Amino acid sequence: xxxxxxxxxxxxxxxxxxxxxxxVEKGQIVGFLGPNxxxxxxxxxxxxxxxxxxxxxxxxxxxxxxEQPREVKRRIGYLPETPPLYVEMAAVEYxxxxxxxxxxxxxxxxxxxxxxxxxxxxxDVKHKLLGKLSKGYRQRVGLAQAIIHNxxxxxxxxxxxxxxxxxxxxxxxxxxxxxxxxxxxxxxxxLSEVEQTCEQVIIIxxxxxxxxDSVRNLQARTRGVESILVEVASRSGALNFExxxxxxxxxxxxxxxxxxxxxxxxxxxxxxSQKGQLVRGDLARAVVESGWDLNELRAAGMSLxxxxxxxxxxxxxxxxxxxxxxxxx
Amino acid sequence: MRNIWTIxxxxxxxxxASPVAYLLLTMFGLIFGFFFWNALSFFVIxxxxxxxxxxxxxxxxxxxxxxxxxxxxxxxGLFFIPMIxxxxxxxxxxxxxxxxxxxxxxxxIEVILGKWFAALILYACLLLCTALNFGFLFLYGNPDWKPxxxxxxxxxxxxxxxxxxxxxxxxxxxxxxxxxxxxxGVCLLLWVLEWVSGYDxxxxxxxLAYLSVITHFDSFARGVIDSKDVVFYLTGIFxxxxxxxxxxxxxxxxx
Numbered sequence: 001x002x003x004x005x006x007x008x009x010x011x012x013x014x015x016x017x018x019x020x021x022x023x024v025e026k027g028q029i030v031g032f033l034g035p036n037x038x039x040x041x042x043x044x045x046x047x048x049x050x051x052x053x054x055x056x057x058x059x060x061x062x063x064x065x066x067e068q069p070r071e072v073k074r075r076i077g078y079l080p081e082t083p084p085l086y087v088e089m090a091a092v093e094y095x096x097x098x099x100x101x102x103x104x105x106x107x108x109x110x111x112x113x114x115x116x117x118x119x120x121x122x123x124d125v126k127h128k129l130l131g132k133l134s135k136g137y138r139q140r141v142g143l144a145q146a147i148i149h150n151x152x153x154x155x156x157x158x159x160x161x162x163x164x165x166x167x168x169x170x171x172x173x174x175x176x177x178x179x180x181x182x183x184x185x186x187x188x189x190x191l192s193e194v195e196q197t198c199e200q201v202i203i204i205x206x207x208x209x210x211x212x213d214s215v216r217n218l219q220a221r222t223r224g225v226e227s228i229l230v231e232v233a234s235r236s237g238a239l240n241f242e243x244x245x246x247x248x249x250x251x252x253x254x255x256x257x258x259x260x261x262x263x264x265x266x267x268x269x270x271x272x273s274q275k276g277q278l279v280r281g282d283l284a285r286a287v288v289e290s291g292w293d294l295n296e297l298r299a300a301g302m303s304l305x306x307x308x309x310x311x312x313x314x315x316x317x318x319x320x321x322x323x324x325x326x327x328x329x
Numbered sequence: 330m331r332n333i334w335t336i337x338x339x340x341x342x343x344x345x346a347s348p349v350a351y352l353l354l355t356m357f358g359l360i361f362g363f364f365f366w367n368a369l370s371f372f373v374i375x376x377x378x379x380x381x382x383x384x385x386x387x388x389x390x391x392x393x394x395x396x397x398x399x400x401x402x403x404x405x406g407l408f409f410i411p412m413i414x415x416x417x418x419x420x421x422x423x424x425x426x427x428x429x430x431x432x433x434x435x436x437x438i439e440v441i442l443g444k445w446f447a448a449l450i451l452y453a454c455l456l457l458c459t460a461l462n463f464g465f466l467f468l469y470g471n472p473d474w475k476p477x478x479x480x481x482x483x484x485x486x487x488x489x490x491x492x493x494x495x496x497x498x499x500x501x502x503x504x505x506x507x508x509x510x511x512x513x514g515v516c517l518l519l520w521v522l523e524w525v526s527g528y529d530x531x532x533x534x535x536x537l538a539y540l541s542v543i544t545h546f547d548s549f550a551r552g553v554i555d556s557k558d559v560v561f562y563l564t565g566i567f568x569x570x571x572x573x574x575x576x577x578x579x580x581x582x583x584x
Contacts, residue, residue: 048432051581073434084429086339088346100335101433145429 001026001153001183002047007056009042016042018207019056024200026152029179031194031201031215032187039207040187041081044155047185048078061152074103077151077182081158083142087131091122091141094130095148102149116144120174136167143171147178154178156186160193172197228271228280231296232287239292241267251286253277270300332435336443337450340417344451349416353409353451358458364401365462368394390472391552395463399480399550402459403487403543406452407516410488413451414495415509417444418577422503427580437577441570445489445496452488456481476552483549486562487542491516493569500576519543 002024009017017039024030032040045051046058049069057064063071086094092113099109117123120140125133130141139159146154159175160168176197178184188194194201194215201218203210211218232244241262248257248269256272273279280297287294344350372394379386421427430440460481466472495512502508523541525534538544542565545558 045428050428050431070434070436073432076432078428078432080425080428082425084424084426086343086426087424088343089339093342097335097339098429098433101332101430101435103434105331 001028002058002060002185004043004047004058005056007043007046007058008054009039009046009051010054016207017046017204020204020207020209021056022202022209022212024183024185026183027180028200029175029184029186029198031198032185032204033189033191033194033201034187034204034210035189037206038189038204040204041157042207043204044078044157044185044187048076048155049073050078074149075152077146077149077154079142079146079154079156079159081161083138083145085130085138085141087129089130090127091130091133092117092126094141095126095144098145099148104149112148112150116148119147120144121170136163136170139163139167139171140174143174147182150181152183154182154184154186156184158187158189160188160190168193227300228273228283229296229298229300230269230271230283230287230294232267232269233293233295234291235293239267244287244290244292245269247286247290248283251279251282253279253282266295268296332439333443333446336430336435336440337447340444340447341450344447349412350451350454353412354454354458357405357409357455358461360405361402361459362462364398364405365459368398390466390470391476394466395472395477395480396550396552398459398463399477399484400546402456403484403546403550404520406455406484406488407491407520407543408513409455410452410491410495410516411509411512413448414492414499414512415505416499417448417496418499419502419505419508422500422580423505431581438570438574441496441573441577445492445570445573448492448496449485449489452492453485456484456488473552479552479554480549482554483546483558486549486559486566487546490542490562490565490569491519493566493573494519497569497573497576500573500580 004023005021006019007017007021008015008019020039020043032043034040042051046053046065047060049065049072052066057066059065060072061075063075065072086097089097095113095116096109099112104112117126120143122137122140122144125137130138133141139162143156143159146156156175160171163171172193175184175186186197198215200212201215202212230248232239241259244267245257245259248254248271253274254271254277255274258270260268260270271279271283280299284294284297372388372390375393376388379388418427421430463477467474494515495508498512498515499508501511519540519542521541522537523544526538539561542562545561548555548558
């Protein structure tokens with residue numbers, strides 16, 4: 001449905017997207033994952049014919065974005081990072097306007113407007129001015145305008161950014177319910193979002209493709225190694241962190257133990273298991289049998305940066321970690 | 330064609346859903362009302378004085394009221410045009426809605442024409458204010474309506490040209506104030522260019538004076554449709570909209 005070949009987009013001084021190639025099958029939900037500034041939005045803008053590529057090709061439903069932009073635009077629904085709303089318009093008026101732009105008219109238009117209003121749960125605010133709507137409702141109106149002409153391909157740029165947790169869940173469910181009828185590409189910098197909504201994932205960083213794989217494979221590649229946080233304390237005086245570290249390292253199946261901060265009176269260790277080993281039970285037993293208290297034991301979530309490290313395991317990934325941290329700060 | 334109308338309707342909606350249109354109409358109505366009252370008072374007093382002196386030289390409503398007033402409208406309109414066009418593209422660029430237009434299956438030229446027509450319709454509404462005042466002349470006097478109609482045609486053509494220039498300038502920036510100020514400057518320049526012909530008759534001065542939009546309105550104010558002036562305005566409109574289309578296209582390559 002979507003085929004991108006060696007796509008490159010250069011701005012005046014920077015290369016935002018560097019020779020990216022990937023393809024998306026019909027009916028799939030694909031997560032476009034990367035830290036801020038990785039080139040997600042630029043790639044999406046090329047796919048929606050908003051920006052022309054500097055080199056390489058991109059085709060949507062068999063139509064080239066440069067050669068036949070109008071055919072591509074007819075088949076695409078696009079939700080930019082900030083929903084493109086006219087604040088002085090009422091929701092229903094706005095949806096009718098977008099519908100007409102996309103080529104709907106008459107009874108068809110009325111039907112689609114009603115349909116997307118109920119589908120995106122905005123029926124109760126459809127006569128309100130868009131400028132008066134809350135962030136969550138604006139996002140839903142944005143989604144409604146993207147699907148108004150029942151496009152084959154949906155391109156959603158960070159559809160859950162800035163929403164509260166309840167709204168995020170609702171939006172994710174909505175997107176999942178749209179799969180099947182539509183091929184969906186959604187961008188995000190949150191890993192769990194991809195895990196929850198997508199089947200396929202494309203990871204990019206600094207404009208370069210890092211990995212493209214199914215979510216299940218990705219999980220297998222990264223989840224085989226378990227990362228566990230262990231907090232150990234003692235009721236009788238201070239603990240020697242090296243002693244604890246040695247004890248934990250001796251547990252079978254443990255690959256690596258690192259103390260987060262030896263000076264902190266709360267001794268917190270990060271334990272990496274060997275591939276495919278379940279070590280939590282043994283860890284707990286080892287701590288308790290040594291006469292210490294086990295205050296906490298939990299799986300540490302894999303962050304996006306760690307995924308990068310895991311997938312590439314080289315210098316560039318370490319750099320990625322740095323930049324990702326900077327951009328999060 | 331349908332897309333042009335869709336865009337035009339939306340633009341008119343945002344003019345008339347906000348106070349913009351009403352404010353412009355009120356101000357324009359007030360200012361023109363004052364001009365009209367002045368011209369009429371002067372005409373009436375002059376008429377009475379002539380009667381007292383026992384003179385019988387004919388007085389002409391068309392020549393003495395309508396023609397100078399039409400010239401006034403063309404100048405006052407020039408001050409209002411930046412306020413009509415400044416938001417057309419600048420606002421879309423700032424709020425990001427330009428992304429919606431640019432990723433919808435509509436041609437750039439349809440977007441541009443839709444917006445320009447909407448601006449022209451609002452401008453025509455301003456002119457309609459002046460028609461109310463002129464209506465009184467027809468109520469109490471017997472002026473010839475044809476020169477007035479030609480005058481309105483000229484005003485629409487001149488407005489169309491300046492609106493096209495303003496639309497173009499609005500595509501150059503995200504900032505409405507910059508768009509408005511630049512358009513105002515250009516409009517003003519296009520008006521005063523004519524002055525050089527007052528003290529210089531070199532060929533460059535003639536060319537400059539020819540570029541002045543106001544000089545081309547004189548014939549319309551007299552009630553004469555001069556093809557030379559019609560062609561000037563139509564060319565100007567075409568050039569302005571063409572530049573807008575180029576500018577919109579370049580947005581994609583530049584950004």
